Structures are given as structure tokens and as C-alpha cells.
Amino acid sequence: MNFLIIVLLYVLSHGLTALVVTPVQNIFLPEVTVFASLMYLPHGVRVLATWAYGWKAIPALIVGVSLSAWLFSPSEDLNFLEPALIEGILVGAASAFIAFEFARFAGYNFYFGGSKKLRWKGMIAVGALSSVINSLGQTLVYSDLIDFEKIIGVWAVYAVGDLIGLVVCMVVLMLVFRWSRAFTVLKS
């Protein structure tokens, strides 16, 4: 069940990014939109799912990323046998886990149920580390396709997009919980 929830949330957030965020961004920042979204919502799903389920979130994220790529990428650009695509999917799915593991080795077990209770600022910090790992990994995987002079810019846009995506996910969830509380008060 958790597996399906993570897959669905990932596909939904990817769909929102691909069908809403990216076209809007393309109007204002077409030169950036060619290679990355400045608000990549699935990063929020990666980080929150990994916080809650640890390594068990990785297979679900792999399925979510693959399904999203199949659903939202032009079919001629997609070849699941291409090593770069497989590596990119694996890096994306494992980036949050690697960040949480870094924190654990440094003595901060931030997973849900771990020794340290993670607060919201901590979640954003781990999400930031995860976005750095992901963007570094994606830049390395796709280094052949990116001009060397542009590599730092691309890396930074990936990282910023992931981080903004996580923050927006958390704010949206915060508002959903807030509205649900207000609804409960109204009902009572």
C-alpha cells in the first residue's frame, strides 16, 4: 500500500511539474526551462517518503520516476535501455536516502522513528543536501550532453529546483493540514 501511495504521489507531483510548472516557467524563463524546472515537486515526495520509510522508499521511487518518464516525456526521447536514463533514475531515487545516510553516519539518525526527531528546518536541510547529491549525480550522468562551461549553472539550477520543490510540497501539506483542522472545527 505504501509502495503504491509513493508511486502515485510521485507521478502526480511529476505531472503537475511537467504540465503546469514547466509551461508557466517557460513563458518567463525559457532559457532555463530547456534543461530544468525551477520548482521540481517530486523532490518533496522523494525526501518525505525516504524520511518515513528509509531504503524501502527507493523501489517505489524508481517505479514512480520510470512511470513519470513514460507518461510525461515525448516517446521519441525515451529509451529505457539507455544507460544514462537508468543511471539518472537510480540517482534521483537514491539521493534522499544517501543524504539521510550521510546524516546518520554523522550521528544524526533523522529517519522517522530514529534517535533524533527531525524538525521542519532539519527536513529542509536534509532535502538541500539531497538536492545537491541529486544534481551532482545528474550532472555527472548527463555530462556528455552539457557544455563544460555551463555545467555549474546547470548543477545549480537542478539543486535550486529540487529545494524549491521540497519547500513548496511542505507548504502545500501544511495548508492541507490547516484546512482540515478548520474544517473539523466548522463541523463540530
Place this chain on the structure above:
Amino acid sequence: MATNLMNKSLGKLSALFELRSMLREMEHEVGLDALTPVEMDVFLAAHALSGSREEVVTSDEIRKHDLTAGIAQASYHRALRSLLSLGLLEKAEGHKSKHYLVRGDLAGS
């Protein structure tokens, strides 16, 4: 078997509860904490009494207002304390205790 299933369900719910509590804390720290209905009634009563001239209002005056008359004493005092801690009401200077000033900038909005 049944205990295992229950523990699993509780585990899933706890993650959701902890996420909810984490985001509640975020809401509070970024200043988006919503007022409870009682706090809102006490604030509106104080605002109505203070009027546009931003007059000092007393705890007794707020307590006797139509909006707050039905609130239990303990809830009323909790709401008053909460409004003070949120900065929506301030203790009036030059007065004895239980005199309050409604924050002008918020009262006007």
C-alpha cells in the same frame, strides 16, 4: 497476527502524525498559526470595544461582550493569554493589570 497488523497501521499513522506535528510547528514558526474560534471571538470582542480610536479595554469589558459571554472562564483566560503571546493584544502601559490594547495595525485590517 491481529497485533502485528495493528502495530503496522499505528506505525503508518505515527509517521503521518509526526509529519503533521512537524508542519504545525512550521506553521507556528512562520507566523501562520490560525486562531482558534474562542481566540477569534475574544480578539473580535476586544477589537469591537477598542473601536477606531484604539482605546484601552479591560478584561471585564471583553468578558461581558456578547461574543464572549458564553465562553467558559478557563477557556476565556487561555484565549486571552494566547492572544497576548501572539502579540495581537498588548498590556496597556500606565494602567494596572487587565487593561489591554488591541494591536492597531491588525485591528485596522
